[in-house]
Amino acid sequence: MTSNIDFYNRKINYLRVSITDRCNQRCFYCMPGNGVAPFKHSQILSYEEIIQVIKTAVQAGIIKIRLTGGEPLVRKNICYLVSQIVSIPGIVDVGLTTNGVRLKEMAEPLFEAGLRRLNISLDTLNPIKFFNITGKYHFHEVWEGIETVMDLPFDPIKINMVVIRGVNDDELENFARISIQTPLHVRFIEYMPVGADSLWCPEKTVCADDILSRLQKIGPLIPVEGNHLDGPSLRYRFESARGEIGIISAVSNHFCHKCNRLRLTADGKLKPCLFSDEEIDIKTALRRGASQKKLLKIIENAIAKKPVGHDMNSWRAIRCHRHMSKIGG
Numbered sequence: 001m002t003s004n005i006d007f008y009n010r011k012i013n014y015l016r017v018s019i020t021d022r023c024n025q026r027c028f029y030c031m032p033g034n035g036v037a038p039f040k041h042s043q044i045l046s047y048e049e050i051i052q053v054i055k056t057a058v059q060a061g062i063i064k065i066r067l068t069g070g071e072p073l074v075r076k077n078i079c080y081l082v083s084q085i086v087s088i089p090g091i092v093d094v095g096l097t098t099n100g101v102r103l104k105e106m107a108e109p110l111f112e113a114g115l116r117r118l119n120i121s122l123d124t125l126n127p128i129k130f131f132n133i134t135g136k137y138h139f140h141e142v143w144e145g146i147e148t149v150m151d152l153p154f155d156p157i158k159i160n161m162v163v164i165r166g167v168n169d170d171e172l173e174n175f176a177r178i179s180i181q182t183p184l185h186v187r188f189i190e191y192m193p194v195g196a197d198s199l200w201c202p203e204k205t206v207c208a209d210d211i212l213s214r215l216q217k218i219g220p221l222i223p224v225e226g227n228h229l230d231g232p233s234l235r236y237r238f239e240s241a242r243g244e245i246g247i248i249s250a251v252s253n254h255f256c257h258k259c260n261r262l263r264l265t266a267d268g269k270l271k272p273c274l275f276s277d278e279e280i281d282i283k284t285a286l287r288r289g290a291s292q293k294k295l296l297k298i299i300e301n302a303i304a305k306k307p308v309g310h311d312m313n314s315w316r317a318i319r320c321h322r323h324m325s326k327i328g329g
Helices: 047-059 078-086 103-113 127-134 139-150 169-181 208-215 283-287 292-304 312-318
Strands: 014-018 064-068 093-098 117-121 157-163 185-190 221-223 234-238 244-248 261-264 269-271
Touching (some): 014 047, 047 261, 047 292, 078 093, 078 103, 103 139, 117 139, 127 139, 157 169, 169 208, 169 234, 169 244, 208 244, 261 292, 269 292, 283 292
Parallel strands (some): 014 064, 014 261
Antiparallel strands (some): 221 234
């Protein structure tokens, strides 16, 4: 294996960085009803440590960064972190995934810090359902945040909808129409089994083919050509649409063969695969003053440990036992 090409000839150029496990929502598919104990402040990586990891990761071929949580906008001084990351030579793409609760107040400072790409998690357009899913009455704050960022030159702005049968799958068409009426990119994500006591079951997953079939009732879908920085989303648009739609099919149509990412958890572990408990500790080396050469070897080791794939049919055996809030979205 050389540089960022793993043993299965995949180019690993994307690092998702969780900067906190704390969140101001309690989505039932992300966090158990009784909550989880948050990391202590001393357990999570400092901004300086995160920056050091990213600078080293560039040497391993990483060019794309996405900041996640928990909810990243609850961590103080995040605009400082964004400004530092966008200035790192070799990083060409910096995005952030947020639940949107604080987006209205944070949108302009984030843009001024250099952020251009946003993903906003929103699973329903119904305020009552919103509470049932998130446990919070934040729908209007989130929608105001979306309206605010659309008035700024962020590009793209993506809405992430986790599709769950019997919960919000009756809203598929309404979400898709948003991409016709606005420049927003709407992404439909299959409900996945993550977490030791996840409520997931196969019957609740609406597969990608079913989603496509439903959306084609609105009108023909035109495939959109991707680029080398794209994630696993299959991209389409409706004729004359201002935006796009995308479908992420981790359950029904595995995209492991083209997975290009590593994850860095808030407590300093590198995860080669979302659906595995495999973790490589980089925090200990950081805090012992390891050289950049040593840190680079740890990152290359994480790339080397990426599995060829996962078998979602045996999800009880293979799924990661960390809750999603402690991995990063």
